[in-house]
Amino acid sequence: MKLTVDGTTHDLDVEPDMPLLWLLRDELRIHGPKYGCGIDACGACTVHLDGLAVRSCQITAQEVEGAEVTTIEGLGTPDAPHPVQQAWIDEQVAQCGYCQSGQVMQAASLLALNPAPTDAEIDAAMSGNLCRCASYPRIRAAIRRAIQSEGA
Amino acid sequence: MRALLILCALAAPAAAQSFDPIAEVLLHPRCANCHVGADGIPLWSTEAGGTQPHGYHMQGGESRMGIETLPCSTCHTNRNGVLEGSAPGAEGWALPPVEMQWAARTPAQICEQLKDPDRNGGRTLAEVADHVGHDPLVLWGWTPGPGLEPAPGTPEETVAAILAWADAGAPCP
Incomplete structure (x- = not known):
């Protein structure tokens, strides 16, 4: 199957029902997306699928054939975050x-x-992205800062 | 005993035309938990047999698909998750239109709604039955995935119950 991840197209031979998160972490060694709960319930595995946020633990390889996936490792670069x-x-x-x-x-994505x-x-x-450290106030502050930096 | 048999004989045809078996399906959590009102907050069933708001502060919004905040499709795909507790899914996953609220309503109220084209998606009762028998999101109620109790009976039985009720003049409780 063909899949574009962070701008690079890969030709992969994987089981059709392999979760996208496994594919990213075990096959492509992209470890930015994290395994948290495995059932859509925490958001640690969130990536963009054709531009929209999804939980990669629940999407299978066969469902992303030909799609474009962006992970945290392809969202920006160290020089241009x-x-x-x-x-x-x-x-x-x-x-x-x-x-x-x-x-x-x-x-x-928001x-x-x-x-x-x-x-x-x-x-x-x-609210679907859980943080056990309760960093929620800083998350909101950072989103507000990002809005201002974009001039919105 | 004879009186009982007569009573049963009289009751049987009425039961076939009653709205009760339809209401049992429509008010089942697999249906009513998403047929919610203007607040657009889906419901979850609790182990105690009641309901609570969907976790994570989810809101369907005016779009009824969460577009204004967090799209339903972030977690709900076009199929059920494979593990118990994972998000269920079906093609077109979304809350029904607000005028189709059933949650917190009585069978009598829902019966009147179901007959009203302004509140049933502009359908005749035959079209309502067809909708129940073919819409992927409605059919999901009978195949809700691991850990979720399906709606009572089968889609075919519910379609038959709606048609029998309609043929009997669609009486409401």
Whole structure:
């Protein structure tokens, strides 16, 4: 199967029902997306599938044939981070960090759909991404910073 | 005993035309948990037999698909998850239109709704039955995936019950 991940097209020989998260981590060695719960319930594995946030633990390889996937490792670069990544650095959002790649990918998807969300809209959009360190106030602050940096 | 037999004989045809078996399906959590009102908040069933708001502060919004905040499709795909507790899914996953609210309503209220084209998607009762028998999202109610109790009976039985009820003049409780 062919799959484009972070701008690179791969020709892969994997089981059709392999979860996308396994494919990314075990086959392509992209370890940014994290395994949390395995049942859509935490958001740690969030990536973009054709531009929209999805939980990669629940999508199978056969469902992403020919698709474009973006992970935290392809969202920006160290020299040119995505505005959400830069805001995360500026606000020092992460504590343990395990959920943060999913948080960033969800926030980037939110701002792509809604460039100027209210605080209530931010909270609603981010509520499916859990953080055991409770970094939620900093997550919201970073999203607000990213909005301002984009001039929205 | 004779009186009982007569009573049963009289009751049988009425039962076949009753709205009760239809209401039992429509008010089952697999159906009613998404047929919610204007707040657009889907429901989850609890182990105690009640309901609670969908976890994670999810809101269907005016789009009824979460477009305003978090699209349903972030977690719900066009098929059920394979593990118990994972998100169920079906083609077109979304909340039904707000005028089709059934949650927290009585069988009598839902019966009147079901007959009203303004509140049933502009359908005749035959079209309502056809919708129940063919719409992927409705059919999901009988194949909800691991860990979720299916709606009662089968889609075919529910279609037959709607048609029999309609043929009897669609009486409401």
